[in-house]
Amino acid sequence: MSSSWGAVHRWVKPLPSIAFRPSGRLLPTIQSTSPFVISGAASYSKWAFKSVADADQVVVAADGNYGSKQVISVTPRLYDYLLANVREPQILRELREETATMRGSQMQVSPDQAQLLAMLVQILGAQRCIEVGVYTGYSSLAIALVLPEGGCLVACERDAISLEVAKRYYDRAGVSHKIDVKHGLAADTLKSMLHNGEDCSYDFAFVDAEKRMYSDYFELLLQLVRVGGIIVIDNVLWHGKVADPLVNDPKTDSIRNFNKKLMDDERVSISMVPIGDGMTICRKR
DSSP: OOOOTTSOOOOSSOOOOOOOSSSSSEEOOOOSSOSEEETTSOOBTTBOOEETTOTTOEEEESSGGGTTOEEEOOOHHHHHHHHHTOOOOHHHHHHHHHHTTSTTGGGSOOHHHHHHHHHHHHHHTOOEEEEEOOTTSHHHHHHHHHSOTTOEEEEEESOHHHHHHHHHHHHHHTOGGGEEEEESOHHHHHHHHHHTTOTTOEEEEEEOSOGGGHHHHHHHHHHHEEEEEEEEEEOSSGGGGGGOTTOOOHHHHHHHHHHHHHHHOTTEEEEEEOSTTOEEEEEEO
16 A cells, blocks of 8 residues: 555545535625635625526625636535545545544645645755644644655644544554654643754644634744745644624634734745645745
8 A cells, every 4th residue: 555645546435425504505604804805706795696506606896906816616526526536645534534524624624734734844955844733733744654664753742632533544654663643732842842952943833622722732843844844734724714794703703813914924925725624825035
């Protein structure tokens, strides 16, 4: 069984279709003051409903300063097609399927996200990585599979039960020697690493943990990652809630504020990408 992201892996069985709400053939979009509209659809405020049967469904900026560039809107059918073109190693597929039966399975990154993380690690030539928020280990396993033999991933997770699943799959994949599991609060682990003189010694970090701690995690990781290194933050679009002015719960507000902080932070170059629940890729300057 090959476990390399560099080889094509056939699905043992197709990925299940992704459920989108509400049921029926209309996709709802957020009613807000966002400067984007759905092309060719009747307008409700700035957003509208449009049939998912329309394969040409696109979003267009209403602000003329953005031109008439059309941006594709991912339908369930298109997302199934995207997932069918992910080269998912079998060991990751098995972990994904086991995790799907567990409580909190929605916390697991999607296969397309994991593939992007692995590619970023490869492009960067990373050898020393950090993950904040492991859950059952899907993303950390994807990263470990592409690390060189002498590479290391510090995996921070506070939940012992999900961590046991992760460690079992690390063993099965033969990458346990690359992963330094830290059970406990991630902030304490990161502070301890700084206390031990590990600042500016890591190449890559991925954050998918407590949303209200994002700013704290980011500041600690920015000290640990070298210049030119990358920090990736997950869930920055937060199910679309960040764009809805009517949603002001603590988690949404914290992510919204964190996104604004990153936008204004000259210490990093950033790119927010609409993959999964939204990821921001930060490069330390």
